[in-house]
Amino acid sequence: xxxDTTQLALERAIEGAGRRHEALAANLxxxxxxxxxxxxxxxxxxxxxxIGSREALDELSFAPTRDASAGAxxxxxxxxxxxxxxxxxxxxxxxxxxxxxxxxARIGILKAAMGTGV
Amino acid sequence: MSLFGGLEISASALTAERLRMDVVAENLxxxxxxxxxxxxxxxxxxxxxxxxPGSFGASLSTAMNRGGGGVQAAAIVEDQTPLKRVYDPxxxxxxxxxxxxxxxxxxxxxxxxxxxAQRAYEANVTAMQAAKQMFARTLELLR
Numbered sequence: 416x417x418x419d420t421t422q423l424a425l426e427r428a429i430e431g432a433g434r435r436h437e438a439l440a441a442n443l444x445x446x447x448x449x450x451x452x453x454x455x456x457x458x459x460x461x462x463x464x465x466i467g468s469r470e471a472l473d474e475l476s477f478a479p480t481r482d483a484s485a486g487a488x489x490x491x492x493x494x495x496x497x498x499x500x501x502x503x504x505x506x507x508x509x510x511x512x513x514x515x516x517x518x519x520a521r522i523g524i525l526k527a528a529m530g531t532g533v
Numbered sequence: 534m535s536l537f538g539g540l541e542i543s544a545s546a547l548t549a550e551r552l553r554m555d556v557v558a559e560n561l562x563x564x565x566x567x568x569x570x571x572x573x574x575x576x577x578x579x580x581x582x583x584x585x586p587g588s589f590g591a592s593l594s595t596a597m598n599r600g601g602g603g604v605q606a607a608a609i610v611e612d613q614t615p616l617k618r619v620y621d622p623x624x625x626x627x628x629x630x631x632x633x634x635x636x637x638x639x640x641x642x643x644x645x646x647x648x649x650a651q652r653a654y655e656a657n658v659t660a661m662q663a664a665k666q667m668f669a670r671t672l673e674l675l676r
Contacts, residue, residue: 433671436539436664437538437539443660444542445546449581497653497656504660504663505663
């Protein structure tokens with residue numbers, strides 16, 4: 416196999432961060448929706464337990480779930496805190512960038528080994 | 534495609550927040566209108582936002598709607614608070630006692646709504662920029 420499970424895990428991390436971005440963007444979109452309960456994609460835990468196993472990594476799915484633990488920050492029951500949501504969004508984008516850069520570097524190593532240059 | 538979904542979600546919010554700004558503008562423009570479209574004094578309008586049923590992750594999640602499809606305007610409703618009664622006997626729409634029913638538009642409330650919509654718009658533009666950058670970076674894997 417050309418790519419090991421680490422590379423696969425990086426790919427799934429990139430995908431998970433992409434999914435999480437959608438959930439966080441949906442929260443920001445619904446910041447003014449009465450009674451809206453925020454959603455999130457908890458991909459870290461699932462990814463961590465799947466690392467090392469190709470099958471487990473293949474089967475990972477990143478579905479958004481309602482965050483029942485979030486307290487209401489609006490009188491109408493909405494649980495979206497725009498500041499916290501923006502911070503999560505920025506952190507998630509950085510995580511995504513980190514995974515992409517590591518994946519890129521590893522592909523570069525493969526290219527170097529194949530003699531095609533970085 | 535995951536990241537394009539993110540752009541679409543943020544775009545739905547831009548549309549919704551812009552509609553809120555439009556309605557605020559309409560309210561401010563009609564703050565003194567005693568003859569609305571129905572011939573009665575203008576009533577303040579308000580946008581009711583609603584979560585748009587989620588389509589993203591549909592292939593992964595169950596049939597249960599987990600949300601995350603952005604936002605949409607459910608309705609534009611009229612504010613049913615009482616109209617302001619202003620004493621102005623010379624006004625053509627004054628009643629027998631000389632009072633005119635003026636729209637229930639409060640300029641301060643409208644300005645606060647406008648600022649809220651504007652800031653929400655900006656937050657969603659930021660989310661859109663983040664989605665764009667993430668997509669561009671992922672593309673760099675091909676280089």
